[in-house]
Amino acid sequence: MMFMGSYFKTNRSVDILKVLFGSQIDRIRLFLEKTVRLRTVLVMHGFYLLVLFLLFDRFNNYLFKESTKVSPVEFVYILSWFPVEQFHFFTMSIAVVGFISLFVCIFFPRNTLFSFLSFLSILFCIAIESSYGKVIHGYYGVLFSSIVFVFLSKRKDRDIQIIFCAQFSSVLCYTLAGLWKVRLIPSTFNDYGVWGLLHALGNTIAYEHVTYGYELSSLSQFFLNHDIITGSLFFSLIGLQCMAVILVFYTRFHFILGLFLILFHVLSELIVHIPFRAQLYLIVLFFCFSPFIQMGKRKVL
């Protein structure tokens, strides 16, 4: 009761943890303070390990495809002019360079040459994958973070700044997506009224099931039948997406932000069958193991 009393008086987020963990809170605080450097190293090395793991599947997938004549993105348009043999040679070269550079970067992430080569191989790999009729935007967070990691220098005190920039780059897409939704609220309201807004997510669930021929699960059916719940979730999501780039600056929210974004991706995959695995793993690495997570720090950066 004493704990509850102090919580309502001070309303501090740390007090919630006191209620949950009791006397263990000091140990957890000490553990978090001691592991700041460990988490920084984990994020730097883990990023390249994650990218190697993610691109392994991609390299395997696109190596034996025909030339990108179907719908080449601007970046690799020139490749569509080449005959298939030369196209295969080019993709094979990217795969080899990508593998070597990513593997080296797992152990030496500060090596500018190899981190730049890693970035280039990710850039080309996603460009080629996006040239068959659909842009693979699920990997854009990984791509933009990889640009940031090129700037890792020998000065260890700068690591934390680079990691913050990478975290920021990885959540940019959420805010841009959220702002589109906010931008389209007035026209949707004029055209379809309040119900048009509330039905939006339900319609998306139906659209994805129709397009890809998925069988409707009982969970998807539930959300399809309850537009009030689905609509509320949709508006909560818009709020979270729009606030993402602001919340990154409040380091005490990193873990919570990470959890909500993970929840969003897990529900998207369960209900709408939209897999954003690369982004999901990136959020887990950047926000659940964020070196900025410290208990009791209330200061805004």
Add this chain to the structure above:
Amino acid sequence: MIDKKTKVVCLCLFLIHLIIAHVVLPQLHKTDIYPFYDWNLFSFSPQQQEKVFLKILEIDGNKLDRSIYIFRNRKIFPGSNYFLVPHQINRLGWHLLKNDGNKEKTKLYKKSVERNLFYANKSVVYEIGTSSVNIRKLLKPNYEIHFRSLARFKYKERPAQ
């Protein structure tokens, strides 16, 4: 902990992406200029939508009593499991609808749809068309699609070389 320089870099990154996604790309009527994307994802889907459909009329010389739609018959055409196929069908439909004279593009989309979808069949006669449908009612198996045909094609397996 985070210095001013980092904050300025982050702000610049955000502004660059914001301008490209919300100003440049809509002006160019494009969704992406690699590696930038507009991120207008599932903003608001209306219930009534114009969609492209692929209807099968004949498989390996056997005419079908009731024509079948690809999205409802994934087991007959396992190639439709490939996630790019719906997008390629969609692009093919819109190219035919626009009728902008880009025959090369239409041919490429047609080829990739056939290669992905009909690899297990010797010959298939199919139709591409559009229809304005209620996206929710479409999930019900008995919902009838009033289909406006854009083109009819015949796919024949190429002899082995």
